[in-house]
Amino acid sequence: MIGVSILIFGLMMTFSPERRAAAFVTTPQMAKDIPMLIKKYGFDKPFYVQYFTWIKEVSHLNLGYSLVASRSVFDAFLYYFPITLELNLFASPCIILFGIWMGTIAGIKPNSFFDHFSRIFSIIGWSLPTFLFALVLMMIFYGYFPWFPPGVLSDKLTMFVMNSNDFIRYTHLYTIDGILNGRLDITLNALKYLALPVLTETIVICALLMRVMRSGMLEEMSKDYIITAMAKGADKKTIYLKHARRNALIPVITIAGQLIASLMEGSIAVEIIFNRQGIGWWLASSATQLDMPVLMSMCLVMAVVFVLSNLFVDLIYAYIDPRIRLS
Amino acid sequence: MSKLIEIKDLVTNFYTYEGVVKALNKISLDIDKGITFGLVGESGCGKSVTVRSIMRIVQSPGKIESGQIFFHEENNGSTSDSEPVDLLLQTEKYMRHLRGNKISMIFQEPNAALNPILSIGAQVSESFLFHKKKEMAGKILEHLSAEDDTTLPLIKPFLRFAYTKLAENPQSGLLKLFSRVPVLKLWETKLKQEARRRSVEIIEKLAIPNARKIFDSFPHNLSGGMKQRIVIAIALACSPVLLIADEATSNLDVTIQAQILELLNTLKNDIISSILLITHDLGVVAETCDRVGVMYAGSLCEVADVKELFHNPRHPYTKALLNSVPKRAQAKKLETIEGSVPNLVTPPTGCRFHPRCSLAMEKCKQKTPQIMDKGNGHMVACYAAA
Secondary structure (H helix, E strand, O other), rough: HHHHHHHHHHHHOOOOOHHHHHOOOOHHHHHHHHHHHHHHOOOOOHHHHHHHHHHHHHHHHOEEEEEEOOEEHHHHHHHHHHHHHHHHHHHHHHHHHHHHHHHHHHHHHHOOEEEHHHHHHHHHHOOOOOHHHHHHHHHHHHHHHHOOOOOOOOHHHHHHHOOOOOOOOOOOOHHHHHHHHHOOHHHHHHHHHHHHHHHHHHHHHHHHHHHHHHHHHHHHHHHHHHHHHHHHHHHHHHHHHHHHHHHHHHHHHHHHHHHHHHHOOHHHHHHHHOOOOOOOHHHHHHHHOOOOOHHHHHHHHHHHHHHHHHHHHHHHHHOOOOOOOOO | OOOOEEEEEEEEEEEEEEEEEEEEEEEEEEEOOOOOEEEEOOOOOOOOHHHHHHHHOOOOOOEEEEEEEOOOOOOOOOOOOOOOOOOHHHHHHHHHHHHHHOEEEEEEOOHHHHOOOHHHHHHHHHHHHHHHHHHHHHHHHHHHHHHHOOOOOOOHHHHHHHHHHHHOOOOOOHHEEEEHHOOOOHHHHHHHHHHHHHHHHHHHHHHOOHHHHHHHHHHHHHHHHHHHHHHHHHHHHHOOEEEEEEEOOOOHHHHHHHHHHHHHHHHHHOOOOEEEEEOOHHHHHHHHHHHHHEEOOOOEEEEEEEEHHHHOOHHHHHOOOOOOOOOOOOOOOOOOOOOOOOHHHHHOOOOOOOOHHOOOOOOHHHHHOOEEEEEOOEEEEOOOOO
């Protein structure tokens, strides 16, 4: 974490004091105040002083001001994050369960029809660009059959309900809030908007998971303890699911942790194409408009997310693999 | 002595990319009840494939092509043998019932033979949970009726119902349904406790101290010798009639090896009736076996009682093999067998040993010799040994 913070700070320091001070300039008249601004924000101080000032601000969640969102970075994050989170909430289980399920079956019966099918499926998912996939899906399910619209829940009636006093936005996730307020129609509606992005992410990302799971299963099935289990009189289901799969899951968990963590930053292509203004969309816009505070603080957030996901993966490891468990 | 296993003309092939590996070339072998049968031969001669064929756990790409394996199941108390069953014609379900219950197996690599992420206890009790559900249910019912009625009113009738059901039919669909329902699946707790009690018992029987602690530990906590004992415990759990030891001592150091062999010998008297010991160590064979079979390149050369084989080997391969054992006070150079093991994708015609045999005749190259009794149960597959 500290390393990442220094790295981010170092990147920021490559900009001249004037350039950074210019971030605070909002009108042409203020341009002449740049030397004063440099003094005011301490941009002429030695870098380590600046570093600690920055760390202090960051630790108070003061991450700067986002031009794109025209609010503070922290507020903007809270505004965009639920949209990404909601997508991930549905996409992650789909990715993990579907990937493991297909990988297991393909690994149990290599070179069967299902194995070939899953191989083709994963090659398509892995090699086609996400945006193309998203566009094709949208063309079919929105263009030809108007079932699954892009965007987020925003029709007038829903917004009216949303903004009424009775509807409490506990989580800012449309689906969850709908259930919590007893408005299942809103949940169902929101799910309609979610279907295509979730499908896109599932197909694109579970391809890798599936392949790892398959090769893991194949490897474990040739190990000696499988023969021991067979000689014990175990039935096929026990051998596959209790003995082989738990061992094969170990590498899959590592990858799944990384994939889910990277999903948390938002999938830029998916969010832009389906017009869901989440973290990915915000990041992409910030990058094109050189919204430095946003980019820097998002780097920091990503680092936090990755550290947390690694921690989480380690915990699952310890659950599955007794060799890693501490005494 | 009555027969236990009778193998007739067993052929097993492996379909690899290089071609069909003819791993077993019409093996015929009888194993009697109550003996220790040693199967010797060099690496890759088909010893393991033979025993895996008996249990029908030859893994893909291997396939049992033809032959018959008769298993004479013991009838409790009755003197007459029941009708032998041909294992190769049985359903997979029957084989599952047989494996680990009637015939069980221990393996060469104790480190690899245990699942690294399941506890020792879970792996040992699995055997009981597969095969002894009925007996355990009966035992638990006894306990239930003996117990005082101090538990909550509903639990006991439920448990009694579940275990009565289990005693009647271990495959009951209703119980499977129970196992899937969150609270109701607690009925299995007593079954698991019973399996645990039995597992600890069998682990203790194998001279392992601290069995309770071992039960909860994992394979990586144990030494190689310990692991091998656990593998043996798994195999012995259901008191099988035949224990197959597939090079069970090859990877252990000599002291542990001696301990394990000693253990097998004592166990043979108590629990199991016969042992099929696979090894390439002639010393082990001389020490422990009653009868020996010698294999070469997928065919059985010679079967004889152990003393007869060591004193009076009849097959040229056995002779050469015994000659190449280093002896104490040996002055001259150690003898070897000329040539090398044939590739089993394209095995030699006729007798598979003929290219390396000093006594080879024209006939040996054309026709495979049948294994025949040359008196006193000494079976030899060689024209020259007639």
